[in-house]
Amino acid sequence: MKNILTMILAGGRGERLHPLTADRAKPAVPFGGKYRIIDFTLSNCINSGLRNIIVLIQYKSHSLDRHIRRGWNVFNPEVGEYIFSLPPQQRISQDWYRGTADAVYQNWFIVEDKQPEYVLILAGDHIYKMNYREMYSFLQQTQSDVVVGAIEYPLAESSNFGVMTVDSSSRITRWDEKPAQPTSMPSDPTRALCSMGIYLFRTSVLHEHLLADAERDSTHDFGKDIIPSMIGSRRVFAYNxxxxxxxxxxxxxxxxxxxxxxxxxxxxxxVDPLFNLYDQYWPIRTYQGQFPPAKFVFAEEFPGGRLGIALDSIVSSGCIISGARVQNSVLSASVRVNDRAVVIQSIIMENVEIGEHCRIRRAIIDKGVAIPLKTEIGYDLEADRKRFTVTDSGIVVISKGEKLNG
Incomplete structure (x- = not known):
């Protein structure tokens, strides 16, 4: 796998995740208590034997760049391994990245420097487990010029993706980018074959098409421009x-x-999550902060007594549940929930303190927020909308470091 250069696109704004992306790029958003979203793509790389990785960053990249330096410095440059984040260099133009393909094109100097046979393009903002080594083997078997990662997706939800039609050998014969009426799979009329935004190219082929795309008036996007332009003239295959x-x-x-x-x-x-974080066969790694163990205090199991307890929850290191109840929730590191507070179906990020007698339900509370005592969140959505972001389904979101009045 040393002949593959991996480029992870991690510069997206993530506007639909605002306010969680107000101060960070989408790949840097915390997930699952202790991880960042990009950790899942990076763990796939490690588990697949990929050790030459460049993360292309752009918007609000400080948090993401710091996370990569702290948590992913496990590569040994003495044997040719590396990972580093690369901001826009403006070597070709004064523009920010105009699309996913333009992000790679503007940084082609690094590909020329490393001289890989293949370039693997990944998105840094998806959560999944995949062995890219098998995708590489599929490219070799089919003698493809490019292989596109594909997933069978419900037809009704496929309009947000590139939709493929393939022949019996999995060669792509048609590509519709975000179609209003997606084409269903012949074998299953309820599903479409959709692009995962994962592309494995032969380097020479990728370079040729990036150069041609740079001269065209296009969106400079892999899904909208590069891949459709290759179908028919190149061997473009879908890897299921x-x-x-x-x-x-x-x-x-x-x-x-x-x-x-x-x-x-x-x-x-x-009890049986769809996504397994505890799989030792396919470990997910991240930056491990220096926090003490989680602690649960007060066990006054009598009427009116205080009971520090967490049920059906993820509680990270450094948390203290002091005479409070946490249920069906995800707590990041160093969260404190104080006496007789109740937290239900919520995501609580690092360094949040929840005051005594608070009631929190169906909320996302970003880092560094102090919730004053007796505060209720998620019980009166009209009142919550006056202070916070509230989603269509009624999830209340409190921004990073927001100051709340008692």
Whole structure:
């Protein structure tokens, strides 16, 4: 796998996740208590044997760049391994990246420097488990010029993706980018074959098409421009996603909206979650902060007594549940929930303190927020809308560091 250069696109604004992306790029948004979204793509790389990785960053990149330096410095440059984040260099123009393909084109100097045979393009904002080594083997078997990661997706939800039609050998014969009426799979009229935004190119082929695209008036996007321009003239194949999560249903999530983000986190605390964080066969790594163990105090098991307890929840290091109840929730590091507070179906991020007698339900509370005592969130959505972001499904979102009055 040393002949593959991996480029991870991690510069998206993530506007639909606002306010969680007010101060960070979408790949840097916390997920599952202790991870960042980009950790899942990076863990796939490590588990697939990929050790030459460049993360292309752009908007609000400080948090993401710091996370990569702190948590992913496990590569050994003495044996040719590396990972580093690369901001826009403006070597070709004064523009920001105009699209996914333009992001790679503007940084082609690094490809010329490394001289890989193949370039793997990944998105840094999806949650899934995939062995890219098998995708590489598929390219070799089919003698493809490019292989596109593909997943069978419900037809009604396929309009947000590139939709493919393939022949019996999995060669792509048609591509519709975000069609209003997606084409169903011949074998299953309820599903479409959709692009995962994963592309494995032969380097020479990629360079040729990036150069041609740079001269055209296009959106400079892989899904809208590069891949459609190759169909017919190049060997473009679809690799059907093989899920290393090893559940009955394949797991691949965009978590591009606040509701989708909340739902994906809530899945993690179910008895048998769709996505398994505890799989030693396919470990997910991240930056491990220096926090003490989680602590639960007060066990006054009598009427009116205080009981520090967490049920069906993820509680990260450094948390203190002091005479409070946490249920069906995800707590990041160093969260404190004080006497007789109740937190239900919520995502609480790092360094949040919840005051005594608070009631929190169906909320996402970003880092560094102090909730004053006796505050209620999620019980009166009209009142919550006057102070916070409230989604269509009624999830209340409190911004990072927001100051609340008691």
């Amino acid at each position: 996603f093989r899920d290393e999560n090893r559940k009955a249903v394949k797991y691949w999530r965009d978590v591009g909206t606040l509701d989708a983000y909340w739902e994906a986190n809530m899945d993690l605390v179910s």
